[in-house]
Amino acid sequence: MAEAAEQVIEQIDMSDMDEDTNEFLTFMLAGEEYGVDILRVQEIKGWDDVTSLPNMPEYIRGVINLRGTIVPIIDLRRRFDLEPLEYGPTTVVIVLRVKSKGHADRTMGIVVDGVSDVYQVKESNMKISPDFGSSIDTEFVKGMATVDEKMMMVMDIDHMLNSKELSTVDVMNDE
Numbered sequence: 001m002a003e004a005a006e007q008v009i010e011q012i013d014m015s016d017m018d019e020d021t022n023e024f025l026t027f028m029l030a031g032e033e034y035g036v037d038i039l040r041v042q043e044i045k046g047w048d049d050v051t052s053l054p055n056m057p058e059y060i061r062g063v064i065n066l067r068g069t070i071v072p073i074i075d076l077r078r079r080f081d082l083e084p085l086e087y088g089p090t091t092v093v094i095v096l097r098v099k100s101k102g103h104a105d106r107t108m109g110i111v112v113d114g115v116s117d118v119y120q121v122k123e124s125n126m127k128i129s130p131d132f133g134s135s136i137d138t139e140f141v142k143g144m145a146t147v148d149e150k151m152m153m154v155m156d157i158d159h160m161l162n163s164k165e166l167s168t169v170d171v172m173n174d175e
Contacts, residue, residue, distance in 0.1 A: 020123040024145075026116040026152055027094060030082045033116055035145075035154045040096045042107060044115060047091040061111060064093075071095060074161065075111040090114035098161045108161050119147045126154065 024035030025044075043066075050062030050073050059078035063070050073093060077085060093109040100106050126143040140160040141153050 021120050022123065023118055023120050024152065024154060025094070025118055027092075027112040028114045028116055029076055029080075029112050033150060033152045035119065035152045036094065036096065036157055038118060040098070040157060042095040042097055045093045045095065045109075047087045047093060047111065064109065066095065066107070069107055071107050071109050073109040073111060077111070077113075085113065087111070096157055096161070099158045100162055119145075119152065121145045121147060121154075
């Protein structure tokens with residue numbers, strides 16, 4: 001599955017994009033489609049075991065060593081209090097570059113049910129996210145867009161992966 005996602009990313013033709021168009025890698029989580037800025041995606045890996053760390057919140061699955069960089073892995077299902085799902089062949093880790101307030105940019109991975117596609121979305125087609133009343137805090141949703149007759153929630157990964165709850169990861173990285 002990760003190989004298929006990497007092929008999708010490699011096929012992107014940036015030459016026909018307008019200045020006000022952004023590209024998003026979309027992924028599935030509990031039957032909903034979410035997107036992250038494609039320019040933040042470092043790589044997509046199939047699920048593999050991680051090194052667990054003591055005294056971490058349940059949604060921080062542990063860390064992996066990615067070519068010499070220690071990468072914290074966050075399970076988004078657990079992070080958003082969604083029903084746990086056993087990891088399977090479509091489960092992937094999306095490795096992202098995250099802009100961090102007060103720290104150097106960092107690399108983090110998010111575990112998702114599977115990758116979906118890459119979409120180009122004009123800035124004018126992005127809408128402010130409504131209050132869902134769901135377990136996913138809208139403060140982590142940058143906006144929403146309709147793509148191919150479907151709604152996609154665009155995640156604000158900088159905010160989500162820099163929230164107060166993740167300060168334990170910063171402490172771990174500083175040691």
